[in-house]
Amino acid sequence: LETIMIIILRPGTHIDSADTKTVIDFLSSRPGITPQAHTVSGTDRTLTEIYAVGDTSALDPQEVSSLPAVERVVRVSREYRMIGRHADDDRARGFTYNGIRFDQNTLHLFAGLCAVDNRENVESMMRALKEHQLPCTRMGAYKPRTSPYSFQGHGTDCLPWVFELAGRYDIKVIAMEVTHDSQVDEILETLNACGHPTGVMLQIGTRNTQNFELLKAVGRQRELPVLIKRGFGITLEESLNATEYLANEGNSNVVFCLRGMKTNLGDPHRNFVDFSHVPTVKHLTHLPVCIDPSHSVGSRNRGVDGLLDIMHVTAQGIIAGANMVLVDFHPNPQQALVDGPQAMLLDELPWFLEDMQIARQAWEQRVALARNNLTSP
16 A cells, blocks of 8 residues: 655755755665655745655654654645645745745736737737736747647747846746647756746646646656646546646646636636635645636626626635736737737736735735634634
8 A cells, every 4th residue: 555654854954965865765774665855945944855655554653753853754644645735734835936936825927928929019018017016927839729720839939039038027937838848848948048037837738737748747857847727627636636746756846727627517708717726725735826817717708897707707716815827918919829819908907916906905804814713712
């Protein structure tokens, strides 16, 4: 029976230290146990954790706790062994990439082009983001499409000038979908050739959530964090198991994204909005949770209250505790090569930001109220 035990080492214990090696050697000497060392970034400290994978039933937690530098031992029973929020483990976890912190308490907007079309539109988008002090964006270079005749993205040809513009306008992180492991190499090679003017968060799209060989390849590289979208036709459990592949291969810098489910029950929206699962993912795992209102709604429909449907569902996700919003904007939606009808306009960006802030303040007030009720006699 394969189970897992997490051995948390004391703060300051480096993953390559002699104490870490002692714990790994101890676990390796036990039959049927495979140790895996990982670095976990918390809010104010970085920890080394060792996962003992295999039949851990014979391991004595007290004996393991007596090993050098061991702070705590957690026996895991949940299916999501590495991304899961386990019993008695309420530590704040997350990661910092290129100066940007991602965890279950932060909130970031990744506004940008669903698909890169031309340099002028990319520059207009990035200029607007800089004006509003927004350091993150989305820019699609590789686009998986339902029809083989639809635009598939400019691919590697656009990477050099997209990265160069990002550096010029202080963009720190670009969410960029990949559909094949060779594209990861292209992104890394171009970033190196350009001198790393920006950073990239690799995006696993909904169609590739169960492309397990791609997940393994993306998980094996640890330089770039990963945003993985929920599969549009599978259960939440299946999508979280797919996410586990990334962490199991070594990359624990992961954000989980809800983007709507493919069913006519959501009509007239493009997909059935699943943002009520934001708190569910947050208590099942330690992952930051992203929402994608653009692909959930799929239109610029405006209600009688004057609000766009995209803004309504964004507020629903944020008030439930979302940590990241991935949304389509475009300087000229009529020129967009992908999903132009659902893109928001650049002059709507200030309005969108203010509306987000209202929802965020409501979430903060709800959290404060809950804490007060839990601590009151």
